[in-house]
Amino acid sequence: MSQEEQSYPLTKPFWDGAHAGSLMIPQCQACHKWQWPVKYRCTRCGGVLRWTAATGRGTLLSWSEVLRAPRPELKALLPYVVVFVALEEGVRIMARLAQQEHLNLAMGQPVRCSFQTMQAEFGSIELPVFSIVEG
Numbered sequence: 001m002s003q004e005e006q007s008y009p010l011t012k013p014f015w016d017g018a019h020a021g022s023l024m025i026p027q028c029q030a031c032h033k034w035q036w037p038v039k040y041r042c043t044r045c046g047g048v049l050r051w052t053a054a055t056g057r058g059t060l061l062s063w064s065e066v067l068r069a070p071r072p073e074l075k076a077l078l079p080y081v082v083v084f085v086a087l088e089e090g091v092r093i094m095a096r097l098a099q100q101e102h103l104n105l106a107m108g109q110p111v112r113c114s115f116q117t118m119q120a121e122f123g124s125i126e127l128p129v130f131s132i133v134e135g
C-alpha cells in the first residue's frame with residue numbers, strides 16, 4: 001500500500017476508478033441517492049454507500065479561471081479553468097476544464113468527464129477533467 005492510500009482510505013475507490021478511467025461516486029444502497037462530497041453514510045437516510053460508476057455526463061453550472069497555482073505541480077497548466085458541474089446523477093462536482101479555451105463557455109452546456117495523468121510529489125495520478133460536448 002502506498003503512502004497515499006494509507007493517508008486517504010475513504011477515497012481510495014475514487015482514485016482506483018480514475019486510474020481505470022471511470023468516475024466513481026458513492027450511491028446509497030437503500031434510497032439510491034448519489035452522494036458527493038464523500039461521506040461515510042447517506043445524508044438522506046443513513047444507508048450504506050457503495051462506490052458506483054457514474055456516467056461522467058453533466059451540465060456546466062459555473063467556472064473560474066485560475067491564474068495562481070495552489071500547488072507546485074499545477075504551475076505548468078496556468079492559466080487553467082475550474083468548472084462546477086451538475087452530474088446526471090444529481091450531484092455537483094468541481095474539476096478542471098480539459099481545454100485551455102474558455103471564452104465561449106455558457107451555463108447549461110453539456111460536459112463529459114475524462115481523466116488526465118498528472119505528476120505529483122508521490123507519483124503519477126489520474127485527475128478528472130471535463131470537456132464541453134459540442135453540438
Ligand SMILES: [Zn+2]
Nearest residue numbers: 028031042045
Ligand atoms: Zn439513502
